[in-house]
Amino acid sequence: MRLKLAATAAIALTAMPMAAFADGEVNIYSYRQAYLLEPLLNAFEKETGIESNVVFAKQGLAERLDREGRNSPADVVMTVDISRIDELVERNLLQGITDNEILNKNIPENLRHPDGQWFALTTRGRLIYTSKDRVEEGAITTYEDLADSKWDNRICTRSGKHPYNIALISSMIAHHGEADTETWLAGVKDNLARKPQGGDRDQIKAIAAGVCDVAIGNSYYYGNMLQDENEREAAEAVRLVFPNADGRGTHINISSIALTKSAPNKDNAIKLMEFLSSAEAQRIYAEANAEYPANPNVKPVGMVAEWGEINPDSISLQEIADNRNAAVKLVDRVDFDGE
Structure with missing residues (x-):
């Protein structure tokens, strides 16, 4: 090769x-x-x-x-x-x-x-990471929970316009429609501990550093960090949550x-x-x-x-792709990446 x-x-x-x-x-x-x-x-x-x-x-x-x-x-x-x-x-x-x-x-x-x-x-699952020290197990179980005001100033994520988050937002549109998804996304923005930044690994590190208590990220980043001696300690500070596992399934x-x-x-x-x-x-x-x-x-x-x-959401990935442009517009509309 x-x-x-x-x-x-x-x-x-x-x-x-x-x-x-x-x-x-x-x-x-x-x-x-x-x-x-x-x-x-x-x-x-x-x-x-x-x-x-x-x-x-x-x-x-x-x-x-x-x-x-x-x-x-x-x-x-x-x-x-x-x-x-x-x-x-x-x-x-x-x-x-x-x-x-x-x-x-x-x-x-x-x-x-x-x-x-x-x-x-x-x-790969788009999972929720939570602090083992500051978030009780079972305190958050769905993507919808991310908009709950109990998480005010406690959530970290990368840019809303990153393809991984656009796909998640697209899946929310598929399940809830654009109007309800816009309300949800605005609620998630209100709960952010900082302006969206970095990659998925950086969200895990932010939880370990006490910047936030909850984050969104792909499952394999957590796995890769556990195998990296320089990042293992940060990964061990979080637990994985498979959102909506008891319902429609994890995105x-x-x-x-x-x-x-x-x-x-x-x-x-x-x-x-x-x-x-x-x-x-x-x-x-x-x-x-x-x-x-x-x-x-x-x-x-x-x-x-x-x-x-993992109980994966069985929705067609093509349907998620078809909602991509609508998802990008929602990110702009709620100014998700703004201060």
């Missing part, structure tokens, strides 16, 4: 052309970090003999695909959020796979595009894969997609980043299994 690591800026991506490859290869544009993909792609090459070439970037892949058009060497795109994959759909950069028995069997209907334009590979987001519209190695690309949905690959992928397998026949392992069963 050859990892071609691109710079994060779109202009830098333009400056790094990708060479033409032989028929025995598959070319990947990825928002997922290279170290997470390496064991998967090594296993894929061992099983099929197909080599993988990866361009990794934090942003700009949609723009690159758009620029390259039909001459793009990319066969598949791997993303880390429903918003990013939906952007590729909206820009007509993908092609659907509708009649693939393996993919349709391995990936549940709510975790794939209705026309097969993307397929989830792993899921989940996805990492996903999609076939590009150009796909010069289409057959190899589909073989890769099938492999990544298999039980073997699902175990490797989920364990590498403390995530949940998208394939329901593969159970979580290690620390993720120790957290207990």
Whole structure:
């Protein structure tokens, strides 16, 4: 496997052309970090003999695909959020796979595009973190509770416009409608202990430092911090809450894969997609980043299994994607990221 690591800026991506490859290869544009993909792609090459070439970037892949058009060497795109994959759909950069028995069997209907334009590979819960010292267990159990005035000046979160929070707000719109979700979001803003900032790990650190008592974050950040000797102490200061576990289920987001519209190695690309949905690959992928397998026949392992069963919200991720623009407008309307 050859990892071609691109710079994060779109202009830098333009400056790094990708060479033409032989028929025995598959070319990947990825928002997922290279170290997470390496064991998967090594296993894929061992099983099929197909080599993988990866361009990794934090942003700009949609723009690159758009620029390259039909001459793009990319066969598949791997993303880390429903918003990013939906952007590729909206820009007509993908092609659907509708009649693939393996993919349709391995990936549940709510975790794939209705026309097969993307397929989830792993899921992660958008959880609530609470202080073990200052919040009693069971004191908060739902996303709706975040707007309760009892949490005034006690909540931390990253920007409301970050894709992870946009997806959560989109799910609230799906369940409650725009008007009620706006009221809820305004209530959450009123309860913030500080202006939204940082990433999900920073919210855990803020709880440990006493800045706030409650925060919102993805499950795998907590898992990764527990494995980092420099961040373990902060992670151990919080407990995980799986919101709405006794009701509609916890909101989940996805990492996903999609076939590009150009796909010069289409057959190899589909073989890769099938492999990544298999039980073997699902175990490797989920364990590498403390995530949940998208394939329901593969159970979580290690620390993720120790957290207990997750009851995921069964709403279609495409419905959440369809509410993205409305969610962004609500964040602006309540000035969620303002002082």
